[in-house]
Structure formats: structure tokens, C-alpha cells
Amino acid sequence: MAELTAAGQTPDVLFWVGCAGSFDDRAKRITKAIARILNASETSFAVLGQEESCTGDPAKRAGNEFLYQMQAAQNIATLNGYGIKRIITGCPHCFNVLKNEYPELGGNYEVLHHTQFIRELIENGKLRMADGAPFKGKRITFHDPCYLGRGNGEYLAPREVIQKLDAELLEMRRCKQNAMCCGAGGAQMFKEAEKGDTEVNHERTNEALENKPEVIATGCPFCNTMITDGVKNANKESEVEVKDIAELIAEAADLLDTPAP
Amino acid sequence: MLSQLLFLVILGTASFFFVKRIGVIRRNILSGIDWDGSDRKLERWKTMARVALGQSKMTARPVAGIMHIIIYAGFVIINIEMLEIVIDGLFGTHRIFAFLGGFYNVLIASFEWLAAGVILACVVFFIRRNGMAIVRLTSKDLQGWPSLDANIILVAEVVLMFAFLSMNATDAIAQARGLPHYTAAGSFPVSSLLAPLYAGLSDAGIVGLERGMWWAHIVGVLSFLVYVPYSKHFHIILAFPNTYFSNLDAPAAMDNMEAVTKEVQLMMDPSADPFAAAPADAAPPKFGAKDAPDLTWKQLMEAYTCTECGRCTSECPANQTGKLLSPRKIMMSTRDRIEEIGVSREANGGEWKPDGKSLLGDWITEEELWACTSCQACVQACPINISPMGIILDMRRSLIMEDSKSPESITSMFNNIENNGAPWAFPAGDRGKWTNEV
Numbered sequence: 001m002a003e004l005t006a007a008g009q010t011p012d013v014l015f016w017v018g019c020a021g022s023f024d025d026r027a028k029r030i031t032k033a034i035a036r037i038l039n040a041s042e043t044s045f046a047v048l049g050q051e052e053s054c055t056g057d058p059a060k061r062a063g064n065e066f067l068y069q070m071q072a073a074q075n076i077a078t079l080n081g082y083g084i085k086r087i088i089t090g091c092p093h094c095f096n097v098l099k100n101e102y103p104e105l106g107g108n109y110e111v112l113h114h115t116q117f118i119r120e121l122i123e124n125g126k127l128r129m130a131d132g133a134p135f136k137g138k139r140i141t142f143h144d145p146c147y148l149g150r151g152n153g154e155y156l157a158p159r160e161v162i163q164k165l166d167a168e169l170l171e172m173r174r175c176k177q178n179a180m181c182c183g184a185g186g187a188q189m190f191k192e193a194e195k196g197d198t199e200v201n202h203e204r205t206n207e208a209l210e211n212k213p214e215v216i217a218t219g220c221p222f223c224n225t226m227i228t229d230g231v232k233n234a235n236k237e238s239e240v241e242v243k244d245i246a247e248l249i250a251e252a253a254d255l256l257d258t259p260a261p
Numbered sequence: 262m263l264s265q266l267l268f269l270v271i272l273g274t275a276s277f278f279f280v281k282r283i284g285v286i287r288r289n290i291l292s293g294i295d296w297d298g299s300d301r302k303l304e305r306w307k308t309m310a311r312v313a314l315g316q317s318k319m320t321a322r323p324v325a326g327i328m329h330i331i332i333y334a335g336f337v338i339i340n341i342e343m344l345e346i347v348i349d350g351l352f353g354t355h356r357i358f359a360f361l362g363g364f365y366n367v368l369i370a371s372f373e374w375l376a377a378g379v380i381l382a383c384v385v386f387f388i389r390r391n392g393m394a395i396v397r398l399t400s401k402d403l404q405g406w407p408s409l410d411a412n413i414i415l416v417a418e419v420v421l422m423f424a425f426l427s428m429n430a431t432d433a434i435a436q437a438r439g440l441p442h443y444t445a446a447g448s449f450p451v452s453s454l455l456a457p458l459y460a461g462l463s464d465a466g467i468v469g470l471e472r473g474m475w476w477a478h479i480v481g482v483l484s485f486l487v488y489v490p491y492s493k494h495f496h497i498i499l500a501f502p503n504t505y506f507s508n509l510d511a512p513a514a515m516d517n518m519e520a521v522t523k524e525v526q527l528m529m530d531p532s533a534d535p536f537a538a539a540p541a542d543a544a545p546p547k548f549g550a551k552d553a554p555d556l557t558w559k560q561l562m563e564a565y566t567c568t569e570c571g572r573c574t575s576e577c578p579a580n581q582t583g584k585l586l587s588p589r590k591i592m593m594s595t596r597d598r599i600e601e602i603g604v605s606r607e608a609n610g611g612e613w614k615p616d617g618k619s620l621l622g623d624w625i626t627e628e629e630l631w632a633c634t635s636c637q638a639c640v641q642a643c644p645i646n647i648s649p650m651g652i653i654l655d656m657r658r659s660l661i662m663e664d665s666k667s668p669e670s671i672t673s674m675f676n677n678i679e680n681n682g683a684p685w686a687f688p689a690g691d692r693g694k695w696t697n698e699v
Contacts, residue, residue: 017692019683028695035696049693053682061635062671063549063657065518067678069525072517100514105522146636151513177641178321181578186635186654190674190684194632197583204578 001046001082011046013038013117014084016098018091019054020221026228027090027221033250034090034114040253041126045088051078055097062187069105072097076107086110088117090246092147092220093185099152113148115158115219115245122164133252135165140248141172141213143204143227144179145220158219158245165252170211180204184222205230209240216242268350268479275483282490286565289603292613296557298506305505308646313504318644322572325389328382332418335379336497339372339425346479356432359446366448373429373451376422383415383422390415397571402590407569410492417488421481428474430455431467440464499566500645506559507646512637515654520546549658552619553599556652563647564596573639573649579632586632588639588649594624595652621656630656631668 004011015038021031038045053075056068079087087109089095099111112120121127140162148154155176162169174180183193183200193199205227208216216231218224221244228242298305311317316333320326345358358365390398390411403411429452435443459470489495527533550556553564573588574580580587598620606613621630633653640648660666667675674684682689 017695019685022692022695023683023685023687028698031695032698047693047696049696050690052692053689054678054684056678058684059675059678060515061654061657062667062674063654063659063661064675065521065548065658065662066525067675069517069521070528071678071682073525073529096511096513100511101517104517146634146638147513150637150641152511178576178638180581181634181636181638183578183634186633187671187674188634191631191668191670194579194584194586194628196579196632200578200582200634203582 001048001051004046005082010083012044013086013088013112014079014082015045015047016087016089016091016094017047017052018089018094018221020225021090022052024221024225026225030090030221030224030244030246033244033246034088036250037114037118037121037127037246037253041121043121043126048078048082053078055094057093057097058187058190060097060101061185062190072102072105072107076102076105079107079109084109086112088112088114090114090221090244092145092151093222096147096151113154113157113219115148115161116154118161118246118249119157122161127249127253129164129166129249129252133165135167135215135248135252138165138167138215139170139211139213140165140167140215140217141170141208141211142175142217142219142245143172143182143208143223144175145218145223146179146181146185148219149179150177158217161245161249162217165248167215170213172207172211174207180207182220182223182226184226189222189225199230199233201226201230202233205234209234209236213240215248216240217248218242218244220244262353265351265353271480271483272347272350275486278487279490282487285603285607286490286495289599290558290561290565292554292599292602292606293556293558293561294554296559298559301509304509305507308507308509309501309505312507312644312646313500316644318646321642321644324385325570328385331375331378331382335375335382335422338375339379341368342372342425343479343482346475350479355442356444356446359444365446369429369447370450373426373449376425377451380419380422383418387412387415397575397589400571400574400587402571402574402587402593403569407493407593410494411569413488414492414494417481417485421478421485424474424478424481426452426455427459428452428471428478431459431462431471431474434459434462435464435467435471438464438467440468493567493569496566496568496645499562503562503566504646506562508640508648508651512640518548518658520548547659548662549660550652550655551621551659551663553595553602554613555659556595556655560648560652560655561595561599564592564599566645567592567596567647568645569593570644572642572644573647576638576642578634578636578638584628584632585626586629586653588653591625591629591649591652592647595620598624621659625656627660627666629653630660 001014015034017031020027054071055075056071059071060068087098089098092113095111095113098109118127142158142162144155159169181200182204208227216227218227224242224244231237231240231242316330319329345356348357349355389395429447429449432443433449433453434456436445459467462470489497547555553561569589571589577586577588602613605616630653633650635650635654637650640650677684677686681687
């Protein structure tokens with residue numbers, strides 16, 4: 001972003017990568033897939049790089065409002081400094097904070113989840129699926145992230161994007177507003193689970209496996225981690241892949257050779 | 262004349278105790294902190310009409326939902342009959358609305374069908390609660406009083422409806438026999454089934470039973486009026502204001518604490534004068550909720566509105582996987598605590614003397630709070646838009662910002678965000694590294 005600004009340019013969108021997308025090895029693959037999609041669709045975009053900092057979501061949900069608001073103040077100063085208007089992100093937790101919680105603190109942006117942006121690219125003809133897409137006819141089940149679905153009412157975008165793959169979209173017993181959590185939210189990702197009979201992610205993954213899917217599609221890096229772990233727990237890694245929708249699209253649209261930014 | 266006087270006394274007594282209790286609940290609710298729900302009035306009315314009046318979220322569970330709608334419709338519509346009973350009782354008239362003619366017949370017939378429906382629904386509910394192993398209706402949250410409370414109401418409703426139908430059955434017999442005062446009025450499709458039970462009685466017996474059932478019905482209803490505000494059944498009233506004040510923002514959105522915003526602005530503003538921050542007499546702000554009065558009045562109203570149906574708990578991923586957390590219990594504990602504070606305040610002439618106890622710690626444990634994934638399933642499940650999650654997150658705020666108590670891994674997460682701008686211990690400088698790896 002700093003380089004573009006120095007060159008006197010303003011990108012159309014800012015890609016907010018998020019902490020998982022920046023540091024977690026598995027989530028970085030999702031980040032790269034999103035970047036490929038942005039490049040292939042010739043979207044003018046930038047990332048903040050070192051200037052991006054945690055939105056403060058896990059701190060806020062764990063009760064540390066001070067830390068959250070410090071992070072918010074810093075990020076809003078950065079975003080406003082660059083005159084950012086439109087943000088896309090691959091993380092529903094960042095999406096929720098940027099969209100719903102920053103405006104009151106002075107950060108007003110149009111915020112899109114990557115599946116919403118991908119849908120827009122497809123609708124505008126900027127992104128096309130290759131013929132004979134690798135997912136044609138495959139059994140795909142989609143796990144709704146709480147902070148995208150129930151929390152922000154977006155159930156359609158991820159499903160419409162999956163349907164572009166010509167795959168068989170299977171709904172889980174509990175989906176959309178009734179979807180079960182993966183177990184990562186509310187800062188659970190960063191602590192041991194409390195004592196119980198079983199783990200939330202195992203329970204949810206087993207429900208996904210009832211559909212006998214070939215792919216469990218996710219739209220959140222934390223869900224991805226939790227469900228991947230659940231699939232391992234069920235000894236199904238050889239049969240079932242856990243992939244973010246961005247990765248599915250990047251593969252289907254044959255973007256693998258598209259250079260990174 | 263004597264019976265009119267007796268009626269007036271009973272009606273007055275019941276109303277007195279009802280109004281008194283409402284005053285206590287109102288004061289308890291308003292002991293919470295400020296919350297502004299004065300915005301978006303049209304949207305609020307619409308939400309109330311849809312969720313409370315229209316019962317839109319009830320049918321997510323079809324059996325319980327449909328049965329509930331029958332009882333709800335019965336309750337609301339049979340209350341028109343109550344109006345007639347009150348007028349008759351006060352003025353010594355009999356079936357004062359009978360002049361409505363054909364329309365009156367339709368009214369009475371519909372009351373009878375609803376009464377039959379209410380009896381059926383209450384029997385089904387009683388069986389579901391006591392005879393079937395439905396987890397949310399038999400779990401340990403409900404042991405003791407809550408379970409008894411539910412059964413008392415179900416039995417009482419059946420008794421009330423039976424009295425109502427028997428009153429009509431004997432009235433119809435009296436009408437057929439041409440007894441004085443019993444002018445022909447009403448249509449009795451359901452109570453006519455009860456008529457054979459009473460057909461053998463003498464004229465005096467019929468009149469005695471009709472009066473007896475009339476009194477049983479009205480005294481029963483007035484007792485119910487006094488009982489309801491002590492019971493989970495108070496939701497029949499509070500569901501309306503509670504849904505009016507529903508959260509209208511995205512369920513995932515969490516409020517930004519104003520007190521913290523001010524502190525952060527002071528910290529970030531190099532020209533701020535730290536000594537001019539607050540007037541000396543201002544009470545230091547309290548962060549988060551440790552005890553019930555630290556919650557907003559809206560949250561305390563939610564506690565009084567909760568019907569203990571347990572849909573929240575049965576949808577909670579933490580509860581489903583055997584964790585200690587039960588969102589329903591969060592609401593029940595909040596109500597128990599604010600009740601206790603109310604009673605103690607009453608005993609001290611309206612003054613609240615701290616008793617060394619608090620909602621967080623004595624009723625709700627840290628283990629419960631830390632089991633929440635903030636997934637909002639409890640909020641979605643509640644038929645009257647209560648948010649147990651809101652209370653959980655406000656209590657976490659108190660744990661962290663007042664008591665600095667958190668699991669070790671959460672403390673590290675805070676430190677990492679503070680030092681590296683990420684919840685993990687990666688250097689901030691590596692944030693853009695992925696761009697080189699493609």
C-alpha cells in the first residue's frame with residue numbers, strides 16, 4: 001500500500017489479510033488463492049503488509065476492550081490515512097469488526113467477505129471457470145462461519161460461488177442460521193477448550209462427514225483449522241479435503257499459474 | 262349485592278398484589294445501568310409485532326411451537342370473555358354481551374374451541390415435560406422450583422379451562438330448562454360434550470354448579486394474575502417490551518465501550534492534559550459486569566423475561582459437547598441474583614448494602630464464561646430475542662479489565678497482540694512475507 005501511495009496511485013480495494021492469513025501456514029495458502037483471484041480478475045488492489053495489525057477481535061471477545069480499542073484506533077488511523085474506501089477480507093472475524101464495530105470509532109468502509117467479492121467478479125464476467133472444472137460433480141458440503149452467516153446474515157454468497165463449480169452442494173443437517181460453530185470463536189482458538197465430553201470441532205466435523213463429502217468447504221481460516229483437525233480425528237484425511245472457497249475457485253478457474261502480486 | 266361486594270374485594274386484592282409486584286420488578290430492572298433503546302421506533306414496533314405478537318420464532322420447533330401458539334391464542338382471545346365476567350361480577354348482570362346475538366354465539370363457540378385446544382396443548386406439554394426424556398426440559402438447570410413452576414401452570418390452566426367449559430355446560434342446561442336469569446345466549450360446541458355429566462342434577466344443583474364454576478374460573482384467573490409475576494410465566498407480559506428493545510444490529514456486532522474509547526483517546530492524543538481527565542468527584546468507571554446491577558436494565562429485563570424453555574442451551578455448542586456452560590442458566594442466575602438484591606434492598610428500606618456476594622463468582626463461574634465460542638446460536642434460538650451471550654461477554658470484560666483474571670494462554674494472546682500486532686508470537690515485520698512465497 002505504501003508503495004502505491006508513494007507512486008501516487010490508489011487501488012480500488014484493500015485486501016485485509018488478517019493475522020491467520022498472514023502467519024498461519026495453512027491459512028497463507030488461502031491468502032495466496034485470494035491474491036491469485038484478484039490478479040486473474042485484474043482487480044486493482046493492495047495489502048497493508050507490515051502496517052496491518054490485528055483488528056482486536058480476539059482481545060475484545062476475551063474481554064479486553066482496552067486492547068481492542070487500541071488496535072482499532074491504530075488500524076483506523078492507517079486505513080483513513082490511505083483513504084481506503086473498500087476492503088475485502090478472507091476472515092469473517094476481521095470482516096465483522098471492520099464492518100460493524102469500526103464505524104462508531106471513526107472507520108467507515110465498505111467491507112466485503114472474499115466470497116461476496118468473488119461472486120461480484122463472476123457476475124461482472126471478470127472471473128471465469130475453466131471448462132471441465134476439477135470439481136464438476138464433486139460432493140461439496142459448506143460449513144457456515146458464525147461471523148459470516150448467523151452473525152452477519154450472509155448465507156448466499158458462499159453457496160452461489162460454490163454452485164459455479166458445477167459441484168453437488170450438500171447442506172449439513174444444521175446449516176445457515178442453525179449452523180453449529182466450529183469451536184474457534186470467542187477467543188477459543190487461542191486457549192484450551194474447557195472440560196467436556198467431546199470437542200466442538202469433532203462434533204461439527206462428524207456432522208459434515210455424514211454427507212460423505214469429497215470436500216468440506218470453509219470461508220474462514222479458523223473454521224478451516226478446526227475442521228481439518230476434526231477430519232484428522234475421524235481418520236478421514238485421505239478421503240476428504242478441507243478447502244476454503246477461494247482455493248476451490250483458484251483451482252477451478254485454472255489460476256495456478258497466475259503470478260502473485 | 263353481597264356477591265358483587267365479594268367480587269369487588271377479590272378483584273381489588275388481586276389487582277393490588279399484581280400492581281405491587283410489578284412495581285418491585287420494575288425497580289429491580291431499573292437498578293441496571295443505562296441503555297438507550299429510543300432509536301428506530303418503527304423497526305422496533307415491527308420486530309415486536311413479528312416476534313412477540315406473531316410468534317415468528319416459536320415454530321422453529323414445530324410441536325412445541327404450534328402447541329404454544331394455541332395456548333397463546335387461547336390466552337389472548339379468551340380474555341375477551343374475562344371482560345364480560347368482570348362486568349357481570351361487578352354489576353350483578355349475567356352474560357352482559359349476549360345482546361350481540363349471532364356474533365356472541367360465534368365468540369362463545371370460538372372460546373370453547375380454544376379452551377379445548379388449550380387443554381390438549383397443556384396435556385401434551387405436561388407429558389413432554391414429565392414423561393419424555395427431552396433433554397432441555399429435564400436438565401439440571403430446572404431441578405426444584407423451575408420444574409414445579411412449569412407444572413403448576415400447566416395444571417392450573419387445565420383446571421381453569423375445565424371450569425370455564427363446565428360453567429358453559431351448566432349454563433346451557435339452565436337455559437334449556439328456562440331457569441330465571443338464564444336467557445338463551447351462546448353456542449356451546451365443546452361444553453355440550455360435558456352436559457351429560459351434569460344433566461342429572463336438580464335445578465338448584467345446576468344453578469349452584471354454574472355459579473360455582475363461574476367463581477372457580479374467575480378466582481382461578483385472578484390467582485394466576487398474582488402468581489405470574491413471581492414465575493417464569495411473566496414472559497406473557499415482558500415478551501412484548503423485550504422484543505421491542507431487541508438488538509437490531511448484526512448479531513455478531515459487539516458494542517464499543519464508551520468509557521474505554523475516552524481513555525484510549527486520551528492515551529493517543531499527545532496534546533491531552535492527563536490531569537484534566539476527570540473531575541475529582543467522578544466515580545471511576547466500572548468495566549464490564551461483575552454483579553447483576555452492572556448489567557444494563559435491558560439485560561435485567563431479559564432475565565425476567567426468560568421462560569426457561571432451554572432452546573438456547575440445546576443449541577449451544579459448548580453445552581452440546583458437555584461443557585459446564587448453559588445459556589439458560591446464565592439468564593436464570595441473573596434473575597435469581599437481581600431478585601435477591603431486590604429483597605435485601607427492601608429489607609434495608611430501599612438502600613442496597615453490599616452482601617459480599619456477586620453474580621460472577623457466586624452464581625456464574627469463570628469456567629462457564631470461558632466455554633463460550635460467541636457463536637450467537639443462543640441468541641438465534643431464543644423465541645423472544647434474549648441474548649445470554651451479551652451477559653457472558655460483559656462478564657468476561659469484568660474478569661479481564663477489573664480482575665485481570667484470564668487463562669494463561671489468553672494472557673499470552675493479549676501480550677502477542679500488544680507486542681506484535683497478532684495473537685501469535687510472530688514478528689510484525691513478517692506479516693507481508695507470504696507475498697514472497699508465491
